[in-house]
Amino acid sequence: MNIVELSKTLSWLLRHGAREAGVSMDAAGWVPVAQVLRHLRIDRATLDHVIATNNKSRIELDGERVRACQGHSTENMPVTPEALEASWRPYTDAGSLWHGTTVEATIPIAREGLWPQRRTHVHLAPSLESKVGKRSVTPVVLEISTERLRQAGQGVWEAQNGVVLARHVPPAAIVGLVCTTRAARGVEGELRARFGLTS
Structure with missing residues (x-):
């Protein structure tokens, strides 16, 4: 999978597909980095590169957790508007x-x-x-x-x-x-x- 495809897959996972993929997510959209690496079958250096080269800076990294900055689905996702707003x-x-x-x-x-x-x-x-x-x-x-x-x-x-x-x-x-x-x-x-x- 090339960097563009990885970026799209990561955005999908963090905005729309966490629950479907079996990845745990809190109400503000944060996901453990380890689960993302395991799901995408990539290493941390590749994840860091995908995030750094995202043309709209859609992904936010905070230590050992990662999330989409915004754009989350309301269907089948654990995020809440209140938790997102508290983080913005x-x-x-x-x-x-x-x-x-x-x-x-x-x-x-x-x-x-x-x-x-x-x-x-x-x-x-x-x-x-x-x-x-x-x-x-x-x-x-x-x-x-x-x-x-x-x-x-x-x-x-x-x-x-x-x-x-x-x-x-x-x-x-x-x-x-x-x-x-x-x-x-x-x-x-x-x-x-x-x-x-x-x-």
């Missing part, structure tokens, strides 16, 4: 946050806001140029007000790799959007009307 930093910046999506997905988002689906939290990016917290290619990038998130009673957190997280983003916290493809720009007026954005 409160996000204190006042600027905008960003979330990439598709044109089609803006219809339910405009009605219900952003929900994490089968994950514990919605992933947000701290800047429009950020590589973390949003997918690399998305036709629509929503601008989210941290002030409105807090006014709605939503905690805002930052994982160790810089991804910003919230349990829910209500529609009122979406204050702008950027269209990144020609197709999305062609319906930008319709998208803005959908979210009640005037400019």
Whole structure:
């Protein structure tokens, strides 16, 4: 297995597959390094290299335990939102946050806001140029007000790799959007009307 495949397998194990693989995990997502080495059939030096070269710094190592920084499934995993939030930093910046999506997905988002689906939290990016917290290619990038998130009673957190997280983003916290493809720009007026954005 090459480094890229190992990195993907490690991310799967720590985000979605620990219970299925028979690897013990606590409520904050920590797994004993020894169990990961045994499951992946690799040595510690290889694990250290996989973590160091992960392009989004998704994996966090703390002595003899390891975990995914964020992105855990809620199905069949022992993590809890409360334990994860207790291990992250409160996000204190006042600027905008960003979330990439598709044109089609803006219809339910405009009605219900952003929900994490089968994950514990919605992933947000701290800047429009950020590589973390949003997918690399998305036709629509929503601008989210941290002030409105807090006014709605939503905690805002930052994982160790810089991804910003919230349990829910209500529609009122979406204050702008950027269209990144020609197709999305062609319906930008319709998208803005959908979210009640005037400019």
